[in-house]
Amino acid sequence: MSVHTPLPRMRSWLFAPGDSERKMTKASESAADIVLLDLEDSVTPENKPAARKGVAEFIKTREDKHRIWVRINPLSSGETTHDLEAIMGSAPGGLFLPKAEGREDVETLDMRLSEHEAAHGLRVGSTHVAALVTETPKAMFHCGDYAGSPRLVAMSWGAEDLSSALGARVQHRPDGSYMPMYELARNLCLLGAVAANCAPIETVMPEFRDLDKLRERALMVRSQGYRGMLAIHPAQVDVINEAFTPSADEIAHARAIVQAFADNPGAGTVGLDGQMLDRPHLALAQRLLAEAGENG
Numbered sequence: 001m002s003v004h005t006p007l008p009r010m011r012s013w014l015f016a017p018g019d020s021e022r023k024m025t026k027a028s029e030s031a032a033d034i035v036l037l038d039l040e041d042s043v044t045p046e047n048k049p050a051a052r053k054g055v056a057e058f059i060k061t062r063e064d065k066h067r068i069w070v071r072i073n074p075l076s077s078g079e080t081t082h083d084l085e086a087i088m089g090s091a092p093g094g095l096f097l098p099k100a101e102g103r104e105d106v107e108t109l110d111m112r113l114s115e116h117e118a119a120h121g122l123r124v125g126s127t128h129v130a131a132l133v134t135e136t137p138k139a140m141f142h143c144g145d146y147a148g149s150p151r152l153v154a155m156s157w158g159a160e161d162l163s164s165a166l167g168a169r170v171q172h173r174p175d176g177s178y179m180p181m182y183e184l185a186r187n188l189c190l191l192g193a194v195a196a197n198c199a200p201i202e203t204v205m206p207e208f209r210d211l212d213k214l215r216e217r218a219l220m221v222r223s224q225g226y227r228g229m230l231a232i233h234p235a236q237v238d239v240i241n242e243a244f245t246p247s248a249d250e251i252a253h254a255r256a257i258v259q260a261f262a263d264n265p266g267a268g269t270v271g272l273d274g275q276m277l278d279r280p281h282l283a284l285a286q287r288l289l290a291e292a293g294e295n296g
Contacts, residue, residue, distance in 0.1 A: 007066075007128065008066055009033040010033055010034060010153075010199045010201065010228045011033050011227070011229070011241050012032045012236075012241050012244070013033070013035075013036055013069075013130075013156075013201060013228060013229070013230045013231060014030055014032035014034070014035050014230075014233075014234065014236075015027070015038050015071070015204075015230065015232050016028075016035060016038065017038050017042035018037045018038050018039045018042070018043055018051035018052070018054060018055040019042075019043050019047045019051040021058065024037055024058050026234060027234060028064075028068065030237045031238060032067075032231065032234075033067060033228070033241070034093075035067060035068050035069065036069050036070070036096055036230075037058065037069070037070045037071070038071045039051055039055060039070060039079075040071050040073050040074070041098075048082070049082075052082065052083060052087060053086060055070060055090075057090075059087065059091070060090045065090075065091055065092060067093055068092055069096055069128075069130075070094075070095055070096065071096035071098060072084070072097065072098075073098070075105055076099065084112055084113070084116050085116075088122075088127075089116075089120045091126075091127075092127065094127060094128035094130060095109070095113070095127060095128070095129050096129075096131075097129060097131045098132045098158075098161075099135045099136055099139065100133050100139060101138050101139045101142055102139070102142035102145045102146075103142075103145045103146050103147075105131070106129060106131060106149040106150065106151070107149065107150060109129060109151075110129070110149075110150040110151050113129075113151070125150070128151055129153065130152070130154035130155065130156065131149075131152060131154075131156070132155075132156050132157065133156070133157060133188075134157040134158060134162055134188060134189055135161035136162065137162070137165055137166065140184070140185060143155075143188035143189055144188070144192045144195055145192075146196040146198065147195055147196045149196060152196060153198055154193070154198050154199040154228075155189055155192060155196065155199075155200060156200070156201040156202070157189035158185075158204075159182045159203060162181075162182070166181070176213070190225055194225065201226065201229060201230060202226045202228070202229040203229075203230055204229075205217060205229075205232075205236070208232055208236055211235065211239050214236055214239050215239050215242075215243055218239065218240050218243035222243055222244055226244075227244065227291075228240070228244055229243075229244065245291075245292075246288050246289075251288070251289065251292050253285075254285035254292075255285075255289065256272060257272060257277060257281055257285035258285050258286060260272045260277070
């Protein structure tokens with residue numbers, strides 16, 4: 001039976017280029033729940049061998065390996081084998097798989113990971129996996145296929161690679177919101193992740209200096225069901241963590257809902273503060289309390 005390492009919280013996922021020790025160190029010293037050392041887009045082809053070595057050495061020095069993850073190169077790139085050979089001996093907490101195009105890609109990665117874990121004396125199944133699931137046109141049609149995928153704990157989406165694949169020059173409306181194609185990607189990721197019992201994670205906001213806009217967006221996607229967000233700069237981390245942490249008022253209201261149902265055992269609906277609540281409200285309250293570290 002596969003045994004996973006403990007999962008960190010998944011509110012904030014901070015990228016750091018794998019060819020910069022300084023940026024990896026800065027990211028790891030932040031309050032990010034998960035630090036994503038990148039071997040893909042932020043590293044040029046000629047720098048990938050050195051980046052792999054640097055990432056492996058960096059992970060070896062960390063005592064908090066459970067929160068130090070690596071974004072490897074896509075399975076279609078021909079680089080994944082080199083990535084795994086270089087980094088798995090350092091036992092990263094998880095891998096971030098870009099350009100995933102369905103459950104088969106996660107299963108393929110699972111098999112390769114099992115071989116490397118066994119070879120390095122690691123518990124088979126101990127390395128978690130998250131996947132970017134909307135970066136190609138084909139991937140969009142398979143967002144709902146991930147249920148039961150081994151190791152998979154989170155799913156995220158991205159607009160840049162999809163835009164490039166489509167030849168689309170515009171991603172946003174004049175007001176800054178996404179065009180319908182990218183809202184579709186966001187919605188498919190959310191639906192697919194919930195169907196697969198994974199955490200849906202919002203994509204990056206490149207305008208890293210606009211923290212007010214970041215807060216607004218993070219709160220908006222959290223209200224839709226997202227559980228966390230990708231970040232590209234340490235300055236974004238605190239805002240994301242706060243947005244995805246239940247507030248005191250939310251916790252108090254959730255406790256009141258749970259208590260109202262506890263006071264009326266067997267009831268399908270209860271009244272609270274002039275509002276009629278049913279069982280879905282109870283489930284939402286219990287989930288919020290679980291996110292806050294309470295049993296509900």
